[in-house]
Amino acid sequence: MYAGSCLCGQVKYTLSAEPGAFGYCHCTSCRKASGSAHAANAPVDRSSFQLVAGSTVIREYQSSPGKYRAFCSNCGSPIYAYLSAAPDVIRIRLGSLDTPFTKAPQAHTWVSDKAPWEPIADAIPQFDTWAPTTVLHQRGSRQDSC
Numbered sequence: 819m820y821a822g823s824c825l826c827g828q829v830k831y832t833l834s835a836e837p838g839a840f841g842y843c844h845c846t847s848c849r850k851a852s853g854s855a856h857a858a859n860a861p862v863d864r865s866s867f868q869l870v871a872g873s874t875v876i877r878e879y880q881s882s883p884g885k886y887r888a889f890c891s892n893c894g895s896p897i898y899a900y901l902s903a904a905p906d907v908i909r910i911r912l913g914s915l916d917t918p919f920t921k922a923p924q925a926h927t928w929v930s931d932k933a934p935w936e937p938i939a940d941a942i943p944q945f946d947t948w949a950p951t952t953v954l955h956q957r958g959s960r961q962d963s964c
């Protein structure tokens with residue numbers, strides 16, 4: 819249904835299900851991990867994720883206890899992340915998708931951490947920390963344990 823890859827092309831994956839609802843996370847960790855103003859990550863069941871190529875170059879970094887970020891060790895592209903407490907859900911980095919993905923973001927989250935050089939100039943609701951789950955349930959994230 820969806821195909822994705824890293825910048826150098828050594829990591830390739832497919833998704834057999836559509837990624838779930840997502841937002842833009844402006845938290846410091848997401849800014850560091852993406853190298854940009856915010857992350858755009860959507861959940862998918864791990865059973866729907868198939869690594870097609872790159873099993874020898876994909877690496878995981880534990881960025882905080884129990885939180886693992888998978889990336890290409892050749893080019894550095896982030897691919898997905900997951901919590902060891904919820905290993906059946908992975909959060910795909912939407913920028914790695916090659917197949918057009920047309921869902922719209924539901925929220926700006928952790929706006930209290932946003933970079934001062936980033937203007938937010940759209941009508942998507944903004945939240946200082948997590949969005950309420952009624953607005954955006956970020957499956958597989960720490961929102962579930964808040």
Ligand SMILES: [Zn+2]
Nearest residue numbers: 824826890893
């Ligand atoms: Zn790569």
Ligand SMILES: [Zn+2]
Nearest residue numbers: 843844845848
């Ligand atoms: Zn974040």
